[in-house]
Amino acid sequence: MPSFRVELPASPHDVHIGVGLLARFNEMLSAARLDRRRTVIVTDETVGGQYAAPLLEQLGARASLVTVPPGENSKSLATLAYLYEQFARLELDRSSVVVALGGGVIGDLAGFAAATYLRGIALVQAPTTLLAQVDSALGGKTAINLPSGKNLVGAFYQPRAIIADIATLTTLPERTFREGLAEVIKYGAIRDAPFIDWLETAMPQILARDPEHLTTVVERSLRHKAYVVTNDERESGLRQILNFGHTFGHALETASGYGNYFHGEAVAIGMVVASRLSRHYAGLSADDAGRLAGLIARAGLPTRMPDGWRSEEFLSALRHDKKRAGEGIEFVLLDRLGHALLRKLDFDRILAVA
Amino acid sequence: MPSFRVELPASPHDVHIGVGLLARFNEMLSAARLDRRRTVIVTDETVGGQYAAPLLEQLGARASLVTVPPGENSKSLATLAYLYEQFARLELDRSSVVVALGGGVIGDLAGFAAATYLRGIALVQAPTTLLAQVDSALGGKTAINLPSGKNLVGAFYQPRAIIADIATLTTLPERTFREGLAEVIKYGAIRDAPFIDWLETAMPQILARDPEHLTTVVERSLRHKAYVVTNDERESGLRQILNFGHTFGHALETASGYGNYFHGEAVAIGMVVASRLSRHYAGLSADDAGRLAGLIARAGLPTRMPDGWRSEEFLSALRHDKKRAGEGIEFVLLDRLGHALLRKLDFDRILAVA
Numbered sequence: 001m002p003s004f005r006v007e008l009p010a011s012p013h014d015v016h017i018g019v020g021l022l023a024r025f026n027e028m029l030s031a032a033r034l035d036r037r038r039t040v041i042v043t044d045e046t047v048g049g050q051y052a053a054p055l056l057e058q059l060g061a062r063a064s065l066v067t068v069p070p071g072e073n074s075k076s077l078a079t080l081a082y083l084y085e086q087f088a089r090l091e092l093d094r095s096s097v098v099v100a101l102g103g104g105v106i107g108d109l110a111g112f113a114a115a116t117y118l119r120g121i122a123l124v125q126a127p128t129t130l131l132a133q134v135d136s137a138l139g140g141k142t143a144i145n146l147p148s149g150k151n152l153v154g155a156f157y158q159p160r161a162i163i164a165d166i167a168t169l170t171t172l173p174e175r176t177f178r179e180g181l182a183e184v185i186k187y188g189a190i191r192d193a194p195f196i197d198w199l200e201t202a203m204p205q206i207l208a209r210d211p212e213h214l215t216t217v218v219e220r221s222l223r224h225k226a227y228v229v230t231n232d233e234r235e236s237g238l239r240q241i242l243n244f245g246h247t248f249g250h251a252l253e254t255a256s257g258y259g260n261y262f263h264g265e266a267v268a269i270g271m272v273v274a275s276r277l278s279r280h281y282a283g284l285s286a287d288d289a290g291r292l293a294g295l296i297a298r299a300g301l302p303t304r305m306p307d308g309w310r311s312e313e314f315l316s317a318l319r320h321d322k323k324r325a326g327e328g329i330e331f332v333l334l335d336r337l338g339h340a341l342l343r344k345l346d347f348d349r350i351l352a353v354a
Numbered sequence: 355m356p357s358f359r360v361e362l363p364a365s366p367h368d369v370h371i372g373v374g375l376l377a378r379f380n381e382m383l384s385a386a387r388l389d390r391r392r393t394v395i396v397t398d399e400t401v402g403g404q405y406a407a408p409l410l411e412q413l414g415a416r417a418s419l420v421t422v423p424p425g426e427n428s429k430s431l432a433t434l435a436y437l438y439e440q441f442a443r444l445e446l447d448r449s450s451v452v453v454a455l456g457g458g459v460i461g462d463l464a465g466f467a468a469a470t471y472l473r474g475i476a477l478v479q480a481p482t483t484l485l486a487q488v489d490s491a492l493g494g495k496t497a498i499n500l501p502s503g504k505n506l507v508g509a510f511y512q513p514r515a516i517i518a519d520i521a522t523l524t525t526l527p528e529r530t531f532r533e534g535l536a537e538v539i540k541y542g543a544i545r546d547a548p549f550i551d552w553l554e555t556a557m558p559q560i561l562a563r564d565p566e567h568l569t570t571v572v573e574r575s576l577r578h579k580a581y582v583v584t585n586d587e588r589e590s591g592l593r594q595i596l597n598f599g600h601t602f603g604h605a606l607e608t609a610s611g612y613g614n615y616f617h618g619e620a621v622a623i624g625m626v627v628a629s630r631l632s633r634h635y636a637g638l639s640a641d642d643a644g645r646l647a648g649l650i651a652r653a654g655l656p657t658r659m660p661d662g663w664r665s666e667e668f669l670s671a672l673r674h675d676k677k678r679a680g681e682g683i684e685f686v687l688l689d690r691l692g693h694a695l696l697r698k699l700d701f702d703r704i705l706a707v708a
Contacts, residue, residue: 077431077434077435077438080431081431084431084500084506084507085500085501085502088500088502088503088506089502112470115509116466116470116507116508116509117506117507118506118507118508119495119497119508119509119510120509120510141473143473146438146439146442147439148439148442148443149442152438152442152471152472153438153470153471153472154470154472154473155469155470155473155474155509156473156474
């Protein structure tokens with residue numbers, strides 16, 4: 001079982017990755033040496049139906065379950081209020097633990113609830129999707145949505161442990177599994193050319209969900225994320241490179257009318273657009289750009305912007321990007337596979353090439 | 355104008371105390387060197403009616419006003435949601451500033467909104483009540499209430515500056531002014547015997563709201579709070595002494611049926627109870643206990659528990675105190691005026707003396 005430590009000065013914590021960790025969850029929690037006067041597992045109906053009963057049995061009388069509906073709509077103030085009331089009913093105190101068991105929605109929602117209940121109680125991230133395991137569970141970003149926008153309310157709040165059970169990946173729907181690969185490929189693109197080489201070779205076994213290959217995928221991804229986050233917890237510099245592919249990706253997710261892209265799918269397309277921009281404005285070779293697009297396609301992910309994407313709505317979403325800097329956008333580009341840089345591009349230059 | 359710096363390693367900030375600082379607010383904000391792409395003043399209808407118009411005029415086109423109803427009921431999820439929607443409508447970004455202009459309710463509510471909007475945007479505390487100026491504006495505690503309890507949801511979030519205009523104290527209703535004196539006396543009781551001496555002499559001028567005396571009261575109180583908070587930001591040890599008088603005080607506020615104590619009034623009574631416990635369990639002299647009760651009375655604050663206070667509801671509130679430790683409570687006691695200590699007392703010992 002690979003384990004490593006995220007060495008954040010104020011909140012160091014362990015990451016455990018392996019097959020069957022949910023069956024050893026009590027032991028994993030003990031390793032984190034948490035007071036556990038009460039433990040509350042927050043999950044959604046889908047994940048809860050698969051894993052909650054044996055987990056509760058394992059954790060014993062001081063553990064409880066709180067379930068919310070699956071899907072992005074649960075990242076709301078209303079669901080947050082529901083969690084708070086459940087926490088109060090269960091009499092959580094400063095010696096209690098919240099376990100976020102699920103994908104990115106649960107990690108964000110339960111994470112924000114734990115960050116703010118009693119001004120912060122212990123949080124354990126137990127991600128069950130590939131996207132959450134390779135990305136969102138690590139880094140301390142928690143958030144909910146408002147009617148006026150996604151992730152507008154949140155907190156930086158580090159978990160006390162991250163427990164990624166690879167076995168949960170085997171039951172994911174195909175599309176949910178594949179979207180996680182977009183973030184995996186991203187780490188290779190921005191920081192790790194040899195990882196790209198390995199992914200090109202290993203993709204068949206990964207898509208077949210071979211546990212050993214998946215363990216490697218998750219561990220190597222999380223180590224990259226941990227490095228970046230440890231060196232820039234509050235996203236003031238280095239951490240921005242994690243947004244590679246996310247500028248066009250977010251705009252695709254925000255603007256409606258293009259079908260309903262999953263986050264990873266939108267990022268996949270965004271990475272292809274960003275590598276096209278990288279060819280023109282950062283010297284990325286045609287060969288490297290082609291390899292990246294090819295790998296994304298072999299992961300079963302989309303690589304092309306939808307027809308007629310230059311709508312008013314899309315361009316407005318692009319202009320409101322959080323990375324906006326005056327009349328342009330701070331764009332993450334590649335000068336070669338495995339190396340990212342930030343470059344401010346104005347909208348004309350972006351749209352001339354995208 | 356007294357100014358000093360709160361030397362928190364991750365979030366040092368200045369405190370300015372003086373008469374007429376709201377009239378120089380733009381200059382005060384400039385001193386804090388904040389990006390101010392937008393500035394939003396959050397206040398309540400009462401305070402806003404007195405101070406908002408000239409402030410807005412002073413701050414110019416990039417400043418806006420958001421007003422909520424006065425009173426504790428505004429520390430709710432519903433009002434928080436309203437603030438978030440206003441922040442979104444005003445397009446606040448990470449270069450924007452929230453000014454909390456008002457008493458403790460506004461500081462807690464607007465502070466929590468600023469702490470969580472976009473995972474935290476700049477906050478300036480501009481307290482306008484004595485209680486907020488000597489206590490709640492400094493220390494980074496923000497919170498809202500839930501139906502199941504007060505301050506159950508919140509964050510530790512430090513302001514970028516604290517601007518306490520002494521002039522705002524002159525228009526406070528008498529009872530609101532006097533309740534703030536409870537926390538002032540508390541600092542003397544737990545840390546500063548010479549301050550108690552001074553308060554005994556200066557009380558007539560303080561009650562007459564002489565600006566020079568009030569400036570001294572606020573500055574000396576905030577310096578004590580700053581010292582304690584700087585040495586224990588997250589309330590793991592030293593900071594607990596700030597809870598002197600608050601155990602019985604909170605229970606009085608929580609249990610209904612005793613009339614409606616203001617926070618400072620409940621703390622005043624709680625300090626007298628705690629000094630009685632201190633006589634029995636910490637060696638406080640009868641003379642010191644008498645001086646403290648006398649000073650509280652001269653500030654126009656209550657000193658006696660209400661008749662018939664040993665109700666089920668009160669005792670239940672006491673038992674659910676956050677400072678509960680097993681079968682007892684970690685109580686803040688005095689061994690002499692000006693020096694506090696923590697002692698675990700079981701309920702029998704508490705109730706035998708209280």
